[in-house]
Amino acid sequence: MEKFELHILGCGSALPTTRHFATSQVVNVRDKLYMIDCGEAAQMQFRKSHLKFSRLNHIFISHLHGDHYFGIMGLISTMGLLGRTADIHIYSPFGLQELLQAQLDSFYNKLAFNVVFHVFDTKETALIFEDRSITVTTIPLKHRVPCCGFLFSEKPRPNHIIREMIDFYQVPIHEMNRIKNGADYIMPDGTIVPNTKLTKPSDPPRRYAYCSDTMYNEKIIPLIEGVDLLFHEATFAQTEEKRSKETMHSTAFEAATIAAKANVKKLMIGHFSARYENEMVLWEEAQNVYPDTILAKENLYVNI
Amino acid sequence: MEKFELHILGCGSALPTTRHFATSQVVNVRDKLYMIDCGEAAQMQFRKSHLKFSRLNHIFISHLHGDHYFGIMGLISTMGLLGRTADIHIYSPFGLQELLQAQLDSFYNKLAFNVVFHVFDTKETALIFEDRSITVTTIPLKHRVPCCGFLFSEKPRPNHIIREMIDFYQVPIHEMNRIKNGADYIMPDGTIVPNTKLTKPSDPPRRYAYCSDTMYNEKIIPLIEGVDLLFHEATFAQTEEKRSKETMHSTAFEAATIAAKANVKKLMIGHFSARYENEMVLWEEAQNVYPDTILAKENLYVNI
Numbered sequence: 001m002e003k004f005e006l007h008i009l010g011c012g013s014a015l016p017t018t019r020h021f022a023t024s025q026v027v028n029v030r031d032k033l034y035m036i037d038c039g040e041a042a043q044m045q046f047r048k049s050h051l052k053f054s055r056l057n058h059i060f061i062s063h064l065h066g067d068h069y070f071g072i073m074g075l076i077s078t079m080g081l082l083g084r085t086a087d088i089h090i091y092s093p094f095g096l097q098e099l100l101q102a103q104l105d106s107f108y109n110k111l112a113f114n115v116v117f118h119v120f121d122t123k124e125t126a127l128i129f130e131d132r133s134i135t136v137t138t139i140p141l142k143h144r145v146p147c148c149g150f151l152f153s154e155k156p157r158p159n160h161i162i163r164e165m166i167d168f169y170q171v172p173i174h175e176m177n178r179i180k181n182g183a184d185y186i187m188p189d190g191t192i193v194p195n196t197k198l199t200k201p202s203d204p205p206r207r208y209a210y211c212s213d214t215m216y217n218e219k220i221i222p223l224i225e226g227v228d229l230l231f232h233e234a235t236f237a238q239t240e241e242k243r244s245k246e247t248m249h250s251t252a253f254e255a256a257t258i259a260a261k262a263n264v265k266k267l268m269i270g271h272f273s274a275r276y277e278n279e280m281v282l283w284e285e286a287q288n289v290y291p292d293t294i295l296a297k298e299n300l301y302v303n304i
Numbered sequence: 305m306e307k308f309e310l311h312i313l314g315c316g317s318a319l320p321t322t323r324h325f326a327t328s329q330v331v332n333v334r335d336k337l338y339m340i341d342c343g344e345a346a347q348m349q350f351r352k353s354h355l356k357f358s359r360l361n362h363i364f365i366s367h368l369h370g371d372h373y374f375g376i377m378g379l380i381s382t383m384g385l386l387g388r389t390a391d392i393h394i395y396s397p398f399g400l401q402e403l404l405q406a407q408l409d410s411f412y413n414k415l416a417f418n419v420v421f422h423v424f425d426t427k428e429t430a431l432i433f434e435d436r437s438i439t440v441t442t443i444p445l446k447h448r449v450p451c452c453g454f455l456f457s458e459k460p461r462p463n464h465i466i467r468e469m470i471d472f473y474q475v476p477i478h479e480m481n482r483i484k485n486g487a488d489y490i491m492p493d494g495t496i497v498p499n500t501k502l503t504k505p506s507d508p509p510r511r512y513a514y515c516s517d518t519m520y521n522e523k524i525i526p527l528i529e530g531v532d533l534l535f536h537e538a539t540f541a542q543t544e545e546k547r548s549k550e551t552m553h554s555t556a557f558e559a560a561t562i563a564a565k566a567n568v569k570k571l572m573i574g575h576f577s578a579r580y581e582n583e584m585v586l587w588e589e590a591q592n593v594y595p596d597t598i599l600a601k602e603n604l605y606v607n608i
Contacts, residue, residue: 014381014382014385015382015386016348016351016378018348018352021348022378040344040345040347040348040378041344041345041348043320044320044322044345047320047321047322048322064410066377066378066381066407066411067381070378070381073370073374074326074344074370077318077370078318078319078320081318082319095410098406099406099407099410100406101406102402102403102404102405102406103370103403106368106399106403107370
């Protein structure tokens with residue numbers, strides 16, 4: 001399986017503690033890195049996770065609360081000091097550039113790259129990024145300010161060649177790409193060799209859905225149906241349901257309910273409120289509803 | 305001795321590493337806290353040093369490079385979430401408010417306190433802060449942008465009463481403040497009891513000088529002459545003297561030379577370049593010139 005990993009840089013909520021950093025994650029797809037949210041000290045956590053700044057070109061910001069973007073300036077500053085020349089692209093709801101422009105202007109003349117801002121609509125799902133390996137689609141969420149989650153989807157990969165059969169039928173090299181993409185092979189004498197004899201299907205494309213910050217919202221279910229991994233915020237336990245609703249966050253129970261209804265393969269909960277000295281209470285609550293639940297943790301990484 | 309401590313929150317330079325956070329320190333004078341510089345993640349390090357946010361009312365920023373101020377927004381955000389109502393005062397060279405205003409506006413309506421900016425001139429030394437316990441005076445430094453260090457001076461304290469002598473001469477209570485401040489006591493029969501019989505001098509006022517970022521600059525010597533503790537940046541070793549001059553930083557040798565010429569009681573060096581895996585090379589270089597040298601370190605605190 002090719003690399004498709006999730007690295008947790010921070011999984012606390014607005015109030016950082018000695019246990020948790022503010023929100024930030026990195027998706028690693030075949031050594032290309034995509035950052036999701038960038039809370040304060042994300043760059044230190046990035047380093048601690050042994051990731052390479054030069055591999056990071058795209059940052060996706062869910063919403064404009066400080067615990068999801070205060071780390072951007074430090075990260076950009078560090079990229080500048082490391083001699084970066086490639087542009088960095090930042091995708092966010094409207095307003096981020098306006099929040100950062102004064103600081104960017106203060107050292108823009110010393111950066112050898114551009115910071116390119118891309119604004120997305122938070123009301124409707126849309127494809128906001130695509131390269132050879134993945135697509136990124138927004139997942140509209142319900143929070144106190146405009147907010148979207150992100151669905152990272154691997155692109156379907158060509159079939160795997162069965163080497164022995166290719167040799168047996170003496171398929172010429174120039175036919176190979178067509179065959180990888182599903183074509184049959186027509187031999188010089190006109191005999192048709194069906195594609196299924198020549199190839200094995202590649203691994204099914206994998207998907208990762210990030211949903212934070214949000215209150216319980218069943219509208220996201222069709223968008224995340226069956227994903228390999230769902231990260232859903234679980235700021236509170238059910239005992240704090242009132243506070244959770246007021247602040248438009250989710251409880252662990254609610255996160256697990258979404259996971260169950262969307263038939264996801266695995267659930268990770270995070271964005272823990274500072275009030276929980278130990279998140280086992282959140283894990284147990286979620287795990288009762290949706291057994292395949294894990295807790296996010298700083299510098300944890302999982303294969304998707 | 306009353307409390308006069310220095311806490312190091314971060315002592316790296318512009319490029320944070322897994323070993324060092326960006327610059328930030330806290331001076332604790334009788335449980336009132338004064339922050340010097342506020343690099344990224346200063347709030348996490350503040351918490352880790354077991355300091356209380358409610359005790360912090362004044363922040364002094366030496367200059368407007370990101371590694372000295374990127375932590376301010378996170379700190380203010382956290383103060384807001386903790387329900388703070390007391391104003392926070394920030395002292396800096398011109399321009400800091402302009403860098404932060406857009407972000408402050410984005411949550412100003414949710415803060416129950418004001419962020420009050422005070423601008424100081426970086427060309428001449430000046431008294432910029434004073435309360436019952438201390439004064440803070442600027443120390444003009446030479447760096448790539450306008451920059452000042454800070455001299456924290458305890459105010460002289462009243463003499464200590466010698467209880468037995470007060471009883472012996474039957475000094476009335478209403479005379480006590482005068483006597484603590486040096487007055488003689490005149491007995492009902494006109495006899496003069498000299499103050500030296502009634503009091504012992506209090507401990508001499510202590511002073512802490514913070515000098516970062518700066519190139520070697522002998523002009524600061526008269527301002528820091530004889531201080532109890534000097535923090536002087538030592539970004540590089542002498543082997544990097546060229547780079548040090550280009551970036552207008554100091555070497556460990558230069559920091560120690562300043563300490564020796566200013567007859568300070570103790571030197572702490574910090575603001576270490578990310579290139580040094582181990583700062584012992586900097587310590588040895590400084591220590592050869594000025595023996596009473598210590599290395600800054602995250603979450604270290606020293607009594608001044």
